[in-house]
Amino acid sequence: MNNSVINELNFKNEPVIKYLPKSRERMELEAELYRIKNFYIDIPLIIGGKEIRTGNKGLCIIPHNHKKVIGEYHKAGKEEVELAINEALKAKTKWEEMPWEHKVSIFLRAAELAAGTWRAKLNAATMLTQSKTCRQAEIDSACELIDFFRYNAYCIQQIYNEQPLSTKDVWNRIEYRPLEGFIFAVSPFNFTSIAGNLCASPAMAGNTILWKPASTTVYSSYVVYKLFQEAGLPDGVINFIPGNSGEISDTVLSSEHLSGIHFTGSTKVFQDMWTAVGNNITNYRTFPRIVGETGGKNYIIAHASADRKSLIEGLIDGSFEFQGQKCSAASRAYIAKSVWNEIKDTLIKKVSNIKVGDIEEIDTYMGAVIDNKSYDSIAKYIEYAKNSSDAEILIGGEHDDRSGYFVNPTIILTENPNFKTMEEEIFGPVLTIFIYDDLNYSDILKLCNNTSKYALTGSIFAKDRYAIEEAEKELVHSAGNFYVNVKPTGAVVSQQPFGGSRLSGTNDKAGSKFNLIRWMSPRVIKEQLHIK
Structure with a gap:
């Protein structure tokens, strides 16, 4: 006989274990x-x-x-x-x-x-x-x-x-x-x-x-x-x-x-x-x-009022965790010129210190990409940027498949907002950055919205509440999961139900x-x- 009525099942997110040495x-x-x-x-x-x-x-x-x-x-x-x-x-x-x-x-x-x-x-x-x-x-x-x-x-x-x-x-x-x-x-x-x-x-x-x-x-x-x-x-x-x-x-x-x-x-x-x-x-x-x-062509936008430290963390973790092989990984960034002048050197230094290698070593940050097909695809994008007059590789660009399918974290700087790596999904540890004049923030929001047919995730970094509000309005259809002052990855079950529209799926x-x-x-x- 089944005549019970259950009012509520309790739910609590599972805690993350740290796996400390010798534990x-x-x-x-x-x-x-x-x-x-x-x-x-x-x-x-x-x-x-x-x-x-x-x-x-x-x-x-x-x-x-x-x-x-x-x-x-x-x-x-x-x-x-x-x-x-x-x-x-x-x-x-x-x-x-x-x-x-x-x-x-x-x-x-x-x-x-x-x-x-x-x-x-x-x-x-x-x-x-x-x-x-x-x-x-x-x-x-x-x-x-x-x-x-x-x-x-x-x-x-x-x-x-x-x-x-x-x-x-x-x-x-x-x-x-x-x-x-x-x-x-x-x-x-x-x-x-x-x-x-x-x-x-x-x-x-x-x-x-x-x-x-x-x-x-x-x-x-x-x-x-x-x-x-x-x-x-x-x-x-x-x-x-x-x-x-x-x-x-x-x-x-x-x-x-x-x-x-x-x-x-x-x-x-x-x-x-x-x-x-x-x-x-x-x-x-x-x-x-x-x-x-x-798929996704996920973005990060940095307003002139962005917190510099949070932005750097968001750019690195959002782009390079798990080799950028997350549907939500950041792949393009639009950064105000005043912000870029302050964060460029720190960002490059931190990325240069990322350890790529054997995932069993406790201090490894990035492993290998999944297979030879993926490796070849990512490498072609990097080589395209190396040979283009519209782009400059600021850090990374190295890749080696002799022992594993390794691609170093790579940042590309371009003056062309429609550059190939700003528009096409790469699904690897490659971030392309476009620098804009501080006063062109509204135009950048429109550009970001119209650049991609994908609409999975995106982030806005700003302290200015009017800037945040403007971004939410202009980018309303650009991302199914929209993040404010945090990386565009890491959705948690029950907290941020995940999915996007346009060519990113049925949401x-x-x-x-x-x-x-x-x-x-x-x-x-x-x-x-x-x-x-």
């Missing part, structure tokens, strides 16, 4: 890092709870030591994808009929495991496969992943509590059904927490999932999947199908049972998926929900009720109490 958590993490590097893993597909090995394999490589292979994974083909669809549909009836408290309990259990005995596993896998420092991994694969699970549970309870008004004669209620088919979750390489949330949030709402993780980070995604299993997730609810994007997508997007896409990745891939859905629209049993977060705000409601199909029930 218990540091030693646990180091032991797990050693284990992963010295134990070669064979990662299967997991479909309907069964492990499947196709023999068509990809490699799990450490980006900052790319000659080191720590495992291999099996790739799904058309046959395995069709099987995954069938298993997701088979599991759906029982899963959606399970009381919501039981579904939520599984992910609350996953959060507790991630906060405890699984923390080192998650962080070590993220550090090695994504070349994240200990701090960046802790924020991502521990704290944010835990927060997603717990806050989604909190939001689901709030949504289910939202009921329509009834009258003396009529009782109205809403039933929050899951969508009718299956969800296709496609996760990126850069955040383990995003990968976990892309499949977990629709599942918590009662949907069953096909999960295709990024090929470069199958290892860390597999650890998340095993966490789900340890927490008690039933077979077939989430089906793990790494493989080649095109081959998997062609089969998934042509299935009549596709009911939703939960995506984070490149704008081009998302556009191609949307096009495929449009081409198949008459074949579906329902209109698929399409939720995506894609459905991961880590909020806005996202979760997309995986529900409300049914309104009206009951006449007074029968004439």
